[in-house]
Amino acid sequence: MFGTYFYHEKVRKAVAIFGRLFNNIYVLRKNSSGSVISQVKAPLSYAPKSKYLERIRENPSLTDNSQVAVKLPRMSFEITSFAYDTTRQLAKTTSFNTLGSVASSRQSFFAPVPYTLTFQLNVYAKSHDDALQIVEQILPYFNPQYTLTIKPFPTVYPEFKEDVPIAMQSVSFTDDYDGALEQRRTIIYTLDFEMKINFHGPVANSSIITSAITNLHQIGAGLADSDIKLETLTTVVNPLGSFGSADSDFGFNTTIDLSFDDSA
Numbered sequence: 001m002f003g004t005y006f007y008h009e010k011v012r013k014a015v016a017i018f019g020r021l022f023n024n025i026y027v028l029r030k031n032s033s034g035s036v037i038s039q040v041k042a043p044l045s046y047a048p049k050s051k052y053l054e055r056i057r058e059n060p061s062l063t064d065n066s067q068v069a070v071k072l073p074r075m076s077f078e079i080t081s082f083a084y085d086t087t088r089q090l091a092k093t094t095s096f097n098t099l100g101s102v103a104s105s106r107q108s109f110f111a112p113v114p115y116t117l118t119f120q121l122n123v124y125a126k127s128h129d130d131a132l133q134i135v136e137q138i139l140p141y142f143n144p145q146y147t148l149t150i151k152p153f154p155t156v157y158p159e160f161k162e163d164v165p166i167a168m169q170s171v172s173f174t175d176d177y178d179g180a181l182e183q184r185r186t187i188i189y190t191l192d193f194e195m196k197i198n199f200h201g202p203v204a205n206s207s208i209i210t211s212a213i214t215n216l217h218q219i220g221a222g223l224a225d226s227d228i229k230l231e232t233l234t235t236v237v238n239p240l241g242s243f244g245s246a247d248s249d250f251g252f253n254t255t256i257d258l259s260f261d262d263s264a
Contacts, residue, residue: 006202047076073125081118088114098157112198123189142168211236
């Protein structure tokens with residue numbers, strides 16, 4: 001049952017679009033007169049908070065270049081959880097159709113499965129002013145959410161688009177200023193987000209129905225309560241083989257055969 005291979009890279013795309021929101025944030029350093037003396041870009045990477053914090057607190061090596069101190073400020077983010085979202089579930093039989101690889105076929109996929117991805121963004125700085133500059137450049141955009149538009153199937157179905165809302169859930173911070181004298185001070189702001197995404201199943205390729213035959217009977221009108229055929233309706237595409245767009249009505253022709261079935 002699950003033997004059909006497909007991979008739409010939804011989680012990979014979710015990580016990419018989330019990271020792009022925060023990959024161009026700067027921190028300005030000013031002197032006592034308010035003039036800007038330096039501008040520092042806060043690097044962003046996908047990494048767990050615990051591993052990243054451990055790397056920041058490691059002592060650099062003074063005898064060789066194998067280990068250097070990590071420069072602050074910087075940011076990291078990671079996915080912390082997946083959760084099924086029942087509030088956005090559509091009818092499971094809902095389907096979407098588009099032109100297939102050839103004119104006589106159609107590609108279709110059913111309604112997606114909604115999930116909520118939880119992201120955690122961590123801001124590391126050695127001073128509160130650096131951390132607050134970064135946080136203040138993020139908070140105003142989430143009121144209460146920021147929505148992106150993506151193309152789930154850019155090659156198969158480029159016209160199909162879907163919105164991806166990203167909502168901020170909480171903001172917290174920690175400061176290890178009270179640590180040992182030789183310990184490096186690190187201020188960490190933690191921002192939690194929820195992203196609403198959809199997981200799509202495989203895209204099926206099927207042929208188009210070009211003709212339909214309907215037999216109309218009079219129920220129980222024959223001998224021994226048998227049915228009598230009254231007419232046959234044959235509907236075909238005209239001209240046969242013209243499959244314009246995915247929503248074309250194809251100009252159907254209908255043939256009605258009024259020959260009665262006397263065998264009953």
